[in-house]
Amino acid sequence: ETGVTQSPTHLIKTRGQQVTLRCSSQSGHNTVSWYQQALGQGPQFIFQYYREEENGRGNFPPRFSGLQFPNYSSELNVNALELDDSALYLCASSLGGQPLLYEQYFGPGTRLTVT
Amino acid sequence: AQSVSQHNHHVILSEAASLELGCNYSYGGTVNLFWYVQYPGQHLQLLLKYFSGDPLVKGIKGFEAEFIKSKFSFNLRKPSVQWSDTAEYFCAVSVTGANNLFFGTGTRLTVIP
Numbered sequence: 001e002t003g004v005t006q007s008p009t010h011l012i013k014t015r016g017q018q019v020t021l022r023c024s025s026q027s028g029h030n031t032v033s034w035y036q037q038a039l040g041q042g043p044q045f046i047f048q049y050y051r052e053e054e055n056g057r058g059n060f061p062p063r064f065s066g067l068q069f070p071n072y073s074s075e076l077n078v079n080a081l082e083l084d085d086s087a088l089y090l091c092a093s094s095l096g097g098q099p100l101l102y103e104q105y106f107g108p109g110t111r112l113t114v115t
Numbered sequence: 116a117q118s119v120s121q122h123n124h125h126v127i128l129s130e131a132a133s134l135e136l137g138c139n140y141s142y143g144g145t146v147n148l149f150w151y152v153q154y155p156g157q158h159l160q161l162l163l164k165y166f167s168g169d170p171l172v173k174g175i176k177g178f179e180a181e182f183i184k185s186k187f188s189f190n191l192r193k194p195s196v197q198w199s200d201t202a203e204y205f206c207a208v209s210v211t212g213a214n215n216l217f218f219g220t221g222t223r224l225t226v227i228p
Contacts, residue, residue, distance in 0.1 A: 004158070033215065042119070042205050042218030043159070056214045090159065097214035099207075100147040100166050104216070106159040 003027060004093050004107035012113045013081050021076045021110045025093030031055070032074040033104060034066060037088040049074055050097050078112075086114045117142045119208050121219035128196050129227050136191040136222050138180075138206030148189040149207040149216065150180055159205070165189065166211075176200070198228045 003026035013019050025032050031050045035043035045058035049068035063079040072093070078085055088111050092104035120139045128134060140146060150162040163174025170182040180191045189206060203223050207216040 035218075040220065042121075042207075042220050043216070044218070045215035048214050050214075058215060092159075098212065099149065099209045099214070099216050100164070100211065103161055108158055 004091060004105050006089075006091055006107040006110050008110060009108070010111045010113075012115060015081055015083060015114055017081050018077065018079045019081060019112060021078075021089050021091075021112070023074045023076070023091035023093070023107060025072045025074070025091075026105050029093035029095055029105070030072050031094045031097050031102070032068055032072065033092045033094070034074070034076050035090040035092065036060070037090060037109070038084075039087070043090055046076065048097060055097050081114045083114050086112060088112075117146075117208055117210065117217045119206055119217050119219035121204075121206055121222050123222045124220070125223045125225070127225045127227065130198055131195050134191070134193040134196045134200070134224070136204055136206075136224070138189045138191065138219060139187050140189070140206075140208045140217075141187060142208065142210065145211045147209045147211060148180070148182060149209070150174065150178070150189075150191050151205040151207060151218075152202050153205070154202045162191070162204075196224075196226050198226045200224060201226045 005024045033048040034046040037043040047057040048055045052068045068074045088109040092106045094102040094104045096102040148165045165172045206219040
């Protein structure tokens with residue numbers, strides 16, 4: 001167990017809908033990174049939040065957006081869902097932004113299915 | 116753009132066999148290298164990492180990895196696997212100063228008792 005929790009565990013949405021995924025970071029961590037893991041693939045970096053500000057973004061369209069709250073928990077929002085958005089969404093919390101310096105602790109993930 | 120290749124998709128070994136999982140990356144600059152493991156039903160967790168110095172890195176649970184710069188490789192090894200090593204293993208790369216990881220597609224290891 002890492003102390004990073006995510007909700008919900010699973011959800012099913014229809015194409016075109018919007019979804020919000022939530023992540024509670026480990027106590028004391030001020031950085032949250034979000035990753036998308038499609039079936040049979042490794043995690044792909046979506047974006048990172050550091051002290052409530054976006055701190056880097058991967059190659060994902062603007063319909064993927066996020067927030068970080070004063071308690072450092074975070075949300076990932078996806079608008080206009082597409083079938084290819086079906087994946088496991090992972091969040092990772094850390095004490096800072098750089099994986100070299102600050103180990104990222106991953107949550108269990110949210111499995112999103114888009115039909 | 117950076118990429119990470121793990122050519123072994125599924126490896127099946129008997130207990131006590133030696134393990135080597137391949138990882139190659141493509142990036143010309145200074146990189147930091149990681150191996151993560153995901154045991155069945157558990158979270159992704161860090162096995163070991165390399166950032167400088169001795170190219171042979173030792174991690175948890177008897178794993179080690181060797182960074183060979185000329186080959187752009189960072190292979191994971193263990194001299195004698197156990198049934199409890201059954202898991203999915205991911206190689207990842209981070210560019211020095213960057214704040215994200217690039218993951219390979221993963222290798223599923225099955226150890227037969």
